[in-house]
Amino acid sequence: MLEHGDTGRLHIVLISIHGLIRGHDLELGRDADTGGQTKYVVELAKALAKQPQVERVDLITRRIVDSDVSDDYAEAVEALAENAQIARIDAGPEGYIRKEELWDHLDSFADNLLSWLHRQPRWPDVLHSHYADAGYVGVRLAHLTGLPLIHTGHSLGRDKCRRLLALGLAMEEIEQRYHISRRINAEEDTLSNAELIITSTRNEIEDQYELYDYYTPEKMAVIPPGTDLQQFHPPSAKTADSAFAVSLNKFLYEADKPMILALSRPDERKNIVTLLEAYGESPRLQAMANLVIVAGNRDDIREMNDGAQGVLTELLLVIDCYDLYGQVALPKHHSADEVAEIYRLAAAAKGIFINPALTEPFGLTLLEAAASGLPLVATENGGPVDIIGNCHNGLLVDPLDKTAIAEALLSILDNPERWRTLSANGLRNVARYYSWEAHTQAYLQKLQPLLQHFERLPKTPPVGKVGRLRRQAIFTAMDNTLLGDDEGLAQFVNLIREKRRKCLFGIATGRRLDAVLAILKQKRIPKPDILITSLGTEIYFTSQLIADIAWSYHIDHLWTPQVLRRVLSGLPGLTPQPKEEQSRFKISYYYDSERAPPMDEILTLLRQKELSVNPTLSFGQFLDIVPARASKGQALRYVARQWNIPLERILATGGSGGDCDMVAGNTLGVVVANRHREELANLSDIEQVYFAERSNAWGILEAIEHYDFFDL
Numbered sequence: 001m002l003e004h005g006d007t008g009r010l011h012i013v014l015i016s017i018h019g020l021i022r023g024h025d026l027e028l029g030r031d032a033d034t035g036g037q038t039k040y041v042v043e044l045a046k047a048l049a050k051q052p053q054v055e056r057v058d059l060i061t062r063r064i065v066d067s068d069v070s071d072d073y074a075e076a077v078e079a080l081a082e083n084a085q086i087a088r089i090d091a092g093p094e095g096y097i098r099k100e101e102l103w104d105h106l107d108s109f110a111d112n113l114l115s116w117l118h119r120q121p122r123w124p125d126v127l128h129s130h131y132a133d134a135g136y137v138g139v140r141l142a143h144l145t146g147l148p149l150i151h152t153g154h155s156l157g158r159d160k161c162r163r164l165l166a167l168g169l170a171m172e173e174i175e176q177r178y179h180i181s182r183r184i185n186a187e188e189d190t191l192s193n194a195e196l197i198i199t200s201t202r203n204e205i206e207d208q209y210e211l212y213d214y215y216t217p218e219k220m221a222v223i224p225p226g227t228d229l230q231q232f233h234p235p236s237a238k239t240a241d242s243a244f245a246v247s248l249n250k251f252l253y254e255a256d257k258p259m260i261l262a263l264s265r266p267d268e269r270k271n272i273v274t275l276l277e278a279y280g281e282s283p284r285l286q287a288m289a290n291l292v293i294v295a296g297n298r299d300d301i302r303e304m305n306d307g308a309q310g311v312l313t314e315l316l317l318v319i320d321c322y323d324l325y326g327q328v329a330l331p332k333h334h335s336a337d338e339v340a341e342i343y344r345l346a347a348a349a350k351g352i353f354i355n356p357a358l359t360e361p362f363g364l365t366l367l368e369a370a371a372s373g374l375p376l377v378a379t380e381n382g383g384p385v386d387i388i389g390n391c392h393n394g395l396l397v398d399p400l401d402k403t404a405i406a407e408a409l410l411s412i413l414d415n416p417e418r419w420r421t422l423s424a425n426g427l428r429n430v431a432r433y434y435s436w437e438a439h440t441q442a443y444l445q446k447l448q449p450l451l452q453h454f455e456r457l458p459k460t461p462p463v464g465k466v467g468r469l470r471r472q473a474i475f476t477a478m479d480n481t482l483l484g485d486d487e488g489l490a491q492f493v494n495l496i497r498e499k500r501r502k503c504l505f506g507i508a509t510g511r512r513l514d515a516v517l518a519i520l521k522q523k524r525i526p527k528p529d530i531l532i533t534s535l536g537t538e539i540y541f542t543s544q545l546i547a548d549i550a551w552s553y554h555i556d557h558l559w560t561p562q563v564l565r566r567v568l569s570g571l572p573g574l575t576p577q578p579k580e581e582q583s584r585f586k587i588s589y590y591y592d593s594e595r596a597p598p599m600d601e602i603l604t605l606l607r608q609k610e611l612s613v614n615p616t617l618s619f620g621q622f623l624d625i626v627p628a629r630a631s632k633g634q635a636l637r638y639v640a641r642q643w644n645i646p647l648e649r650i651l652a653t654g655g656s657g658g659d660c661d662m663v664a665g666n667t668l669g670v671v672v673a674n675r676h677r678e679e680l681a682n683l684s685d686i687e688q689v690y691f692a693e694r695s696n697a698w699g700i701l702e703a704i705e706h707y708d709f710f711d712l
């Protein structure tokens, strides 16, 4: 069994979870989640697969079984090229859900993807996550495997939040609609654990990533994406009117006028309504050109998701308000292969492409328009700064300034010489700066240094643990869970003894080994088969309590306890716990919630100091900090792999902050009644977590009944 490529050629795993992804006829614009990123990752996978240094590319996404979308998305594997494929992983509900609703299912996605990776002939050489959700999964996999993680954000929550607030949305509404804090936290976590961040523009680094606490420009590389110059090119001699051109006639009185073209997903951030108002408030603009807005595909607006429905409804109301009938086209349908022709239609009519987005992280449409010979007017916020800076083919505008938008459009429309110059610049420079061939060369060159120094965890468990007869396990936290009710404990211990031959007994605690052993003895609890102590930083197995050295070696990654102590020493409300609670990989404080900063401020401080660690607050009073690769849940997954026990057959009981990743994901999670639910409140929506009615060990016994655990 090959552990790593002995051919020396690379195996790259790209992770892009949301949206509708397939190798052909991408349904770009169909909904808010299927747009530039889905196109980017498919083109990147195909371009990388062509490189001689690359042996295999896997593009990982979520499997979707839903009568509202094509069966293509339910295929577990789809070939992209001879050495590239899309692999679809199950996680959460089978149906197609918005990316904002995926957060509760990403731990399960990570567990299922890890199982999939273990089923492959060898470990990949690198994980490359795309967007916050894939970053969340990539971080967990990188911790569990030791593989290097690289990341591309495509769009950043802090930047989107800033723009939506500027638009007047309330923070509560942004949180409710976009779960923006979970997304930003995942982005911060990804930035603090990725080895390399690939951006499409310098502007992203200076103006978008700069908003993050964990901001390390030296880990970032600008590698712009390409565009397919076979697909996007200027119009040839006058071609017969296409079906799409004809379809515009029903909207436009004078279809031959120049066309102002906007093309984007129907998403609030694309700010199409401001463009429409700028057009509606400019009689000169209306006299000179038609406005064509391509905003995805739709049948019945009333059946679309809230975001798209809101955007399109508002457009129709504004068209009516300014009485723009006959001058504005809002076509309902276009096919993937008509998109290039739409740009050419605008170019043939000496039109302009406009991207009025509040913020545009990069803007693939700008490349497509430039390659079609269209001059650009684009938002000054984001990627267009670099694109127009490189291509010299258009103007930047403040997306909230309607007068500036109108004037920029007029300054090109009423100057044919200027139109020709900008069009020619765009054609020449898009080919020069934006090609996938150039992208993959730069990408692979940036990748090399990361591949040398990574120690991966062994793929196959050490001999001797594989094939144990026992196919189940129960792991429990100690304080107030296993312990706290002696009668319940006695019942539980009897059950464990009775089932010992088929079920491993594990304890996962924040306490140190010596403290645990004293309690086990005092309470006459049998020695567990697996003992995870000090919050997942130490693992001992069998009754001889042999320490797992490989685990200690694995978690000793980016761990700088001295720096950590120095950074935290100045904070009010934090008192170091006695030295018997401290250990090599665990720094513990008493946390006085009256005086100490809130946890998210402590998280922010650690990230600003570029400390990639795992802080948890338990019982609202104990703050423990361990290495990023250590936690109860990560230690449990490491052990489950070693003992070859599927997570779905592991009952994991906890109840405070330090138990979160043990209870979440594919384990059968349990929270007993008396534990600190508020620290695990966000778990309550996950079906695989059972909140017991009863307390302490009685709650574990109740959960065993609930899951019918011994009859699985």
Ligand SMILES: O=c1ccn([C@@H]2O[C@H](COP(=O)(O)OP(=O)(O)O[C@H]3O[C@H](CO)[C@@H](O)[C@H](O)[C@H]3O)[C@@H](O)[C@H]2O)c(=O)[nH]1
Residues within 6 Å of the ligand: 028, 029, 030, 034, 035, 036, 037, 039, 040, 154, 155, 200, 263, 264, 265, 294, 295, 296, 297, 336, 339, 360, 361, 362, 363, 364, 365, 366, 368, 383
């Ligand atoms: O009705 C539509 C709308 C969009 N598209 C296509 O979808 C893509 C849209 O890409 P882009 O303009 O880049 O916008 P987003 O979908 O928002 O893409 C996100 O991800 C991209 C890749 O990283 C970045 O360029 C963007 O800034 C980022 O917002 C383009 O290929 C368009 O041709 C269609 O085909 N039909």
Ligand SMILES: O=P(O)(O)OC[C@H]1O[C@](O)(CO)[C@@H](O)[C@@H]1O
Residues within 6 Å of the ligand: 018, 019, 032, 033, 034, 035, 036, 037, 038, 039, 099, 131, 154, 155, 156, 157, 160, 267, 269
């Ligand atoms: O507007 P948001 O929430 O930042 O998301 C941008 C969306 O555009 C996309 O390119 C669509 O594929 C993805 O990056 C993401 O789904």
